Amino acid sequence: MRDRHDGRVTKDGIRIHERADFAGMHKAGRLAAEILDEIAPLIEPGVTTGRINEAIHARVDAAGAKSATVGYRGYQHASCISVNHVVCHGIPGDKALKDGDILNVDVTVIVDGWFGDTSRMYVAGKLSRKAERLIQVTHDALMIGIEQVKPGNTFGDIGAAIQRYAEGQRMSVVRDFCGHGLGRVFHAPPNVLHYGRPGTGPVLEEGMFFTIEPMVNLGRPETKVLADDWTAVTRDKSLSAQFEHSVGVTAEGCEIFTLSPAGRFHPTWG
Numbered sequence: 001m002r003d004r005h006d007g008r009v010t011k012d013g014i015r016i017h018e019r020a021d022f023a024g025m026h027k028a029g030r031l032a033a034e035i036l037d038e039i040a041p042l043i044e045p046g047v048t049t050g051r052i053n054e055a056i057h058a059r060v061d062a063a064g065a066k067s068a069t070v071g072y073r074g075y076q077h078a079s080c081i082s083v084n085h086v087v088c089h090g091i092p093g094d095k096a097l098k099d100g101d102i103l104n105v106d107v108t109v110i111v112d113g114w115f116g117d118t119s120r121m122y123v124a125g126k127l128s129r130k131a132e133r134l135i136q137v138t139h140d141a142l143m144i145g146i147e148q149v150k151p152g153n154t155f156g157d158i159g160a161a162i163q164r165y166a167e168g169q170r171m172s173v174v175r176d177f178c179g180h181g182l183g184r185v186f187h188a189p190p191n192v193l194h195y196g197r198p199g200t201g202p203v204l205e206e207g208m209f210f211t212i213e214p215m216v217n218l219g220r221p222e223t224k225v226l227a228d229d230w231t232a233v234t235r236d237k238s239l240s241a242q243f244e245h246s247v248g249v250t251a252e253g254c255e256i257f258t259l260s261p262a263g264r265f266h267p268t269w270g
């Protein structure tokens with residue numbers, strides 16, 4: 001199939017990008033990752049999530065980029081900030097962080113029309129042992145999923161690897177939210193599930209761009225969305241963590257567009 005960008009789209013609706021498009025994704029991904037590096041020193045007990053979001057918004061503006069989330073389906077903020085039992089899509093506000101809170105900050109920027117989407121975990125103050133374990137398992141689950149990204153593997157291989165690992169650590173994988181194709185758009189086919197069976201789903205091809213963004217809970221996997229229509233929380237109020245990278249499939253494997261330039265992707269690094 002051909003379309004207005006004169007590229008190919010698979011039968012599953014997944015766009016196959018050109019080699020030159022990787023550079024655009026690296027630029028967008030790098031800015032998103034740099035912003036997550038730069039807010040790290042801000043995160044401490046007493047700071048509000050709204051203040052963290054303001055710093056992110058200012059940095060997006062200063063870079064001459066655009067936030068993909070401002071105005072997205074009525075969302076008003078330049079980030080999602082999800083604290084403790086919030087699974088994803090936490091709305092920044094005037095609540096102050098407390099010692100020991102863990103949080104995911106998710107930023108998506110648009111640079112020259114390309115979308116860079118990444119999130120990672122932070123801690124305010126002292127990291128508890130159980131939160132540290134959850135964060136480590138969630139980070140490792142993402143990287144184990146990324147190891148499956150190469151032509152010929154399937155999206156089911158990615159999900160199965162993540163699920164097997166997280167459940168093997170006696171934690172659960174959220175089913176209600178998934179990763180997604182992206183590129184010159186924010187959310188495109190396919191849905192990138194973080195669970196599933198090996199060998200199922202679309203086959204990966206060079207030039208596919210998508211996110212992997214597993215959410216892992218210490219308790220049960222079920223979630224519910226609060227009355228604000230955004231904030232997703234664990235039904236059993238157990239602690240939840242998430243990491244997200246944007247990746248592109250190459251002939252050999254994949255390139256990660258959202259690597260941390262400062263090497264700070266994990267809260268216990270740097």
Ligand code: MF3
Pocket residue numbers: 069072073075079080089106107108117180211213230244
């Ligand atoms: N960045 C999120 C993702 O990983 C999407 C956030 S949409 C918003 O797909 F509207 F909630 F910001």
Ligand code: CO
Pocket residue numbers: 117179180211213244
């Ligand atoms: Co995403």
Ligand code: CO
Pocket residue numbers: 106107108117118119244
């Ligand atoms: Co995101």
